[in-house]
Amino acid sequence: MIKDTIKQAFLDLLPDPEPIIEEPVVEAAANDTAEDGKKKKAVKKEEPPRVNGVLECDHAAHGYDIDVQLEPGELLAAVMILDKNDFFLESITGVDWIKEKQLESVYDFSRYDFDQCRVVIRTRTPRDNPNIPTISKIYPGANWHERETHDFFGIKFEGHPHLIPLLLPEDADFHPLLKDFKP
Amino acid sequence: MDLTIFNAVIAVVIAIAFAAANAAYLVLAERRGAGRIQRRPGPNVNLFGLLQPPADGIKLMTKQLMIPGGADKALFMVAPVLAMAPAIMSFVTIPFSNTIVAHSMNVGVLMIFAFASFGGMAILLAGWGSRNKYGVMAAVRAVSQNISYEVPMLITVITIVMMTGTMNLHEIASLQSGGFWNWNIFPVSMSDGFMLQPLMPISFLIFFICSLAETNRAPFDLGEAESELVAGFHTEYGSMGFGLFFMGEYANIVIGASLITILFLGGWGCPFGLYPGVWWFLLKIYLLIFSFIWIRWTFPRTTIYGLLNLSWKILIPISLFNLLLTAGLLKVF
Amino acid sequence: MSGPIHIRSDETFTLNVGPQHPATHGVLRVKMEMDGEYIVKAETVLGYIHRMHELMGENRTYPQVLPNLSRLDYLGAMGYTHAHVLAIERAASIEVPERAEYIRVLMVELNRISSHLFWFGAFVMDLGGFTPLMYAIEDREHILDLMEAVTGSRLTYCYFRFGGLYNDVDDDFINATRAVIPRLRKSLKKYDALVTGNIIFRKRLEGIGPISAEMCRKYGATGPVARGAGLDFDVRKNEPYSVYSEFDFDIPVYHECDSLARYNVRMDEMEQSLRIIEQALDKLPEGPIMPKKKPKLIKPPKGDYYQAVETARGSFGIRIVSDGTKNAYRFKLRSPTYSNMSLFDEACEGMMIMDALAMMGSLDLVIPEIDR
């Protein structure tokens, strides 16, 4: 199973054993009523932000299988693992965690295969200085996705060959998906 | 008969009227034909759409003539005229029947080709003069297309000229009178004794393809390939500038059809030798024009290299071979 | 033209294809560095109809966003709303009655055919043949009439609801659909005879616009583009959602990697969609179309949810990051043509403009969907 291979590879990649929490999939049991969801939400509110590590998710509940969070520095190595295993890049996007003063960059990968395995890689950077290395050298298709993420969130992808607005006007100096954006 | 200024003027006036009326109503025919082919009615209000061409004409004439900034004004204005005028001039020598011919010239065939060669010049100047990149690209395409199809076309005409021994369109048509078995398209000619010309259908085919290409009609309409070059050489033209190109195109179609009719299909002769006259000529050219329309709405467009390959690699060798073989056959029989 | 082309970069000119150009079917601009008819370098410029659906998704409640999804792709809108309702159902754990699932599949497949039909016409029009468009539109009209009767709209459907459907289908619809299927089969045969065998058509597509499997992977191309490159990838099979696992259908795959392969994939897909529709009509269970306990307010629990579906253009994904409120915290749309188009810049280098535009046509672009 490709899923196990990839998971093992990521576990090997992230050498620091301490931050890894092998959470038994909590959300897997989410196939119940909304009340339970509310409870869970109440519990989750007190939780600290997620720490780096590999998480195996239930596909039925989340739509993906492996969820990895890592430091920006480890990103390229992780993407190379996926590249070697014939993954293709679905999309790149960002999430603005304004309360935690962090910007998250989310990478979705999938495979042209019946051995289905969707991988999500997340990496977080401080909001005031969001710098993430570009993966467009490995996946040329990331070029547009990174430009789009730069448009919307202002995340700077270091080493990107052409980081100018793609969807926004070429003179746009705002980032509309930041939570403090006022139109 | 001498060419006096008076009858030259009359001839040109009639030719302009004929060309303009043809252009206007061929547009309607084309649109109705396209409609039929595409299972829709086409323009059909106001007397079956018969008022559509005048309406279009008025619309075109009342529009403002825009000259794009940076365009070469003189060339920009001259080009549409250059597209239309030679086409009209060519009508002068076309024999519509035994009696209806403005000026029967001994070098009639040559004259039509000479004036047709202005067409390339017009497209070139239009594309260049409008200072539009699509226009220039289209001009380059259209001219290379015109040049490469003129070659096999002329070579094919030479076979006809060799057989008939004349370049006078009137004589060429007269030689085919009597019935369809005398027409040049058929391999056997019996007009003056038995004559075997087995290659004539090939000549006809080459000539037909070339005249499609020479008139820039689909599937060879690369000069105005609208999905690539917007509108090609007349991208920047509006108003009557566009109207003149349009009329020029249809006038060229009529000339192409007339030439095919005269050279291969017996001109004004009836297929069975009955009642020869201008009606047979008109019937034949409109059938040919209908086939042009039919082809246009059936086929997708070729590529520019496909087009040039067809000319240089297929049509020219075949037509040269055809020419040699015909010459040989003429010598033998 | 075959063979490597020697391009001198010192005498090029820039050609702006678009934003208003007949071949781009909308406002897409490609800045091409041309050497005569050859493209040296191309750069796609997007954003002319960017509407920021993702921000709207964050500012509105989940049901309010639903109509937005169908504005993404005006040709195959049903698949996009399907993705949205599936994503919310996954996030908020809403049960869907079986009848609703079947009708959804039925509608999505009908819409896929209508989208492919329109693409077929527009693609042949890109190649200069105008007539097939009229034939295709006529056939598409029957499908649109069917769908209008049930959904109330012809292009931008808002038919799906969280947990079910807006309207149930009646016997008239089922009978009419059964009547349309043989008609479409006949039409597909006709298109095959009219277009696929045409020598000019084949010459313009065979071997033109190569997009290899590796290129697809690097750029994340999905849908018919990937299947035309020999990749056996279809979200309906690879990652079955809704009730697709109940149906017997094939994924057409062609290995030629050229424009013709992509054309063939789509033409075969229509046949497969017809098969799915037939089966869905046969298997259509009785029952309600909305769940019994329908949540009044959609509030998915906090978390990160992804839903991929196979739309007419490829794998469409919605990522919803929920913070437990009635609005999404982050609403990401992964549109298939965005990825498919991104490979165009690289793929068209060294091609002639007419071949490049034929290839662009074979990517099946819908610009609002790229720009979102």
Add this chain to the structure above:
Amino acid sequence: MNLMDTINSMLPSVLTADGLAGIADEAAGVVFLVICAITLIGGIIACNSERLVRAVAGLAVCFVGVAAIYFFLNSPFVAMMQILIYVGAVCITIAFAIMLAAPEDNKKHGPAGPLSGPLGLITAGLVTFGMIGLGLKTEFIAIPKINMGSVKLIGVQLLTTYSMVFELVSIVLLIAIIGSLVIARHGRSK
């Protein structure tokens, strides 16, 4: 009998071809002058315009004028050939080569040397003088009409009596082709 004759016969005599014949003879001189003017204007445009494409257009006008002169001199065959070859082929080929080759800025050359003006004037003067002298000295005899454009006769004449002219024409065409190639190559190698 053709259409024109039919029309002529229906018109009052003043407007018929015969009635007009006298006027036509008068008009002939005017027409000739007009044709000459067209030729000259074309030539002037060809020499003086800054844009190469315009120069080619001027050249085409000039060629058409020359063709008209041939036509006027009752040689329709040569006239048509003039148009077919010079306008239809040579001009288009030159324009084509220019389009493929020369960038617009290339039209400005360096300043001409101090002697170029006077030298050009002297050369032009000599040529003009020579031409005028030649024109005055030559005795113009009416050559009997060879034929009315029958293809067979033209062919025979071209390959026997006028074979030298025929060859020269081919050489001119060859030079035109080579010239356009040179222009095209020049643009390419830059």
